[in-house]
Amino acid sequence: MALISRGFRGRKRSADVAERLPPGQYETRDFPVLSAGPTPRISLATWDFSLQGADGKRVRWTWDEFNALPHSTVTTDIHCVTKWSKFGTAWEGISIDTLLSEGAAKGITPSPYVMARSDGGYTTNVPLADLMGAKAWVAFGFNGAPLAPEHGGPARLLVPHLYFWKSAKWVRELRFMENDSAGFWESLGYHNYGDPWREQRYAGDE
Amino acid sequence: MNPVVNAPRIAWRVATVADVIPETPRTRTLVLDVAEWPGHRAGQHVDVRLTAEDGYQSERSYSIASAPEDNQLALTIERLKDGEVSPYLTEELRAGDQIELRGPIGGYFVWDVSLEGPLFLVAGGSGIVPLMAMLRHRDSALSNDDVPARHRVPARLLYSSRRWDEVIYRDELTRLAEKDETLEVTHTLTREQPSDWTGFKRRIDRVMLEEMTWPPSEHPNVFVCGPTPLVETVAATMVDLGHKPERVKTERFGPTGGAV
Numbered sequence: 001m002a003l004i005s006r007g008f009r010g011r012k013r014s015a016d017v018a019e020r021l022p023p024g025q026y027e028t029r030d031f032p033v034l035s036a037g038p039t040p041r042i043s044l045a046t047w048d049f050s051l052q053g054a055d056g057k058r059v060r061w062t063w064d065e066f067n068a069l070p071h072s073t074v075t076t077d078i079h080c081v082t083k084w085s086k087f088g089t090a091w092e093g094i095s096i097d098t099l100l101s102e103g104a105a106k107g108i109t110p111s112p113y114v115m116a117r118s119d120g121g122y123t124t125n126v127p128l129a130d131l132m133g134a135k136a137w138v139a140f141g142f143n144g145a146p147l148a149p150e151h152g153g154p155a156r157l158l159v160p161h162l163y164f165w166k167s168a169k170w171v172r173e174l175r176f177m178e179n180d181s182a183g184f185w186e187s188l189g190y191h192n193y194g195d196p197w198r199e200q201r202y203a204g205d206e
Numbered sequence: 207m208n209p210v211v212n213a214p215r216i217a218w219r220v221a222t223v224a225d226v227i228p229e230t231p232r233t234r235t236l237v238l239d240v241a242e243w244p245g246h247r248a249g250q251h252v253d254v255r256l257t258a259e260d261g262y263q264s265e266r267s268y269s270i271a272s273a274p275e276d277n278q279l280a281l282t283i284e285r286l287k288d289g290e291v292s293p294y295l296t297e298e299l300r301a302g303d304q305i306e307l308r309g310p311i312g313g314y315f316v317w318d319v320s321l322e323g324p325l326f327l328v329a330g331g332s333g334i335v336p337l338m339a340m341l342r343h344r345d346s347a348l349s350n351d352d353v354p355a356r357h358r359v360p361a362r363l364l365y366s367s368r369r370w371d372e373v374i375y376r377d378e379l380t381r382l383a384e385k386d387e388t389l390e391v392t393h394t395l396t397r398e399q400p401s402d403w404t405g406f407k408r409r410i411d412r413v414m415l416e417e418m419t420w421p422p423s424e425h426p427n428v429f430v431c432g433p434t435p436l437v438e439t440v441a442a443t444m445v446d447l448g449h450k451p452e453r454v455k456t457e458r459f460g461p462t463g464g465a466v
Contacts (some may be wrong), residue, residue, distance in 0.1 A: 002218075176334070186208070186211065189313045203211045
């Protein structure tokens, strides 16, 4: 039984907002920026994206090649572990399903775990199953415009069904792993999986 | 390869308000007694949870203002216009009341005196809070008489506020700097200045940072906390000035348009 806070009433939410909010979250209309360090400056001329098998085999796309892959658009709610949620964000990018099939055609064999790696050294781990089946993208467009650098542009991972730190900004590589391994925040006290609906914020949350 | 962390759950704890200290017109410090508080590092934060009588709950994260060495946990909270939780915490809560919190949380934006190199802190508005925990820790952990120890980790704070009466911890910062030759505190007041003000009166920019910081060759540990535009400018400029990105740790808050 939680402690009652004397005189606290809170701001009652409409039923449809309440239904869309995972436990402990509140809705924001802004798009807050959270990053652990400086925003990297990335030139599209040298940008590339790669998919690497657990055996070390790699496939690599330049910016133009990457953009030539079939685009997907998705409108989705996002949930940050710092407690804000933003409804109905509109993204454009390449689905991970597309990258997997492009990779498979070039001899990249998937493994059960994936480490995403970004410019600036950020990493985050996600099970492969969470990246498949139209659940995850590498996004480069937001609300009809190129994704701004402070929000992860030129391209970020988008895995909206997990807390948003899993949606690595400035992503450059997905690397398959036979065994799970902790990424940046996952090594610093945050939950390994991060399901907002089960409120898996920190290591030890069930 | 980092092993997946296996840790006990961070439990919700009951915190009893021991004192409420007015800091500025919009900020209050809650001094809390927390049962079985496990300790924290300077820079970490806690989650606060409020529960209404009908069971409705709301959670927010707040930076810890107190040093790890302090006996009580202090949170300094800014009342946000149209906020749901901060008006309650800053206006309604009084000594003897209880709230729930869990923590400490965060393992990156942290500093302690064992880290080598000068400490360069840049704050905008209530972004001072986790940086104050670092300055308080530095003051508690290094004896006042041990000047050589303080010289090994000299500290500078560059603090941007809109006006003089919005400077949080103003008197304490003055006191700390006056008694410690290895600490420099510099204010910039961006909207309105006292008539006898001789200090900076503009937003933090490249010229100001160049003047205030140590050169990259001295490997300062840089912590920047404040509204997003300030943090973006400061972090990008520090990298431009030659500091390694991994030495520049940031924490951002507030709406994207916030400015100090």
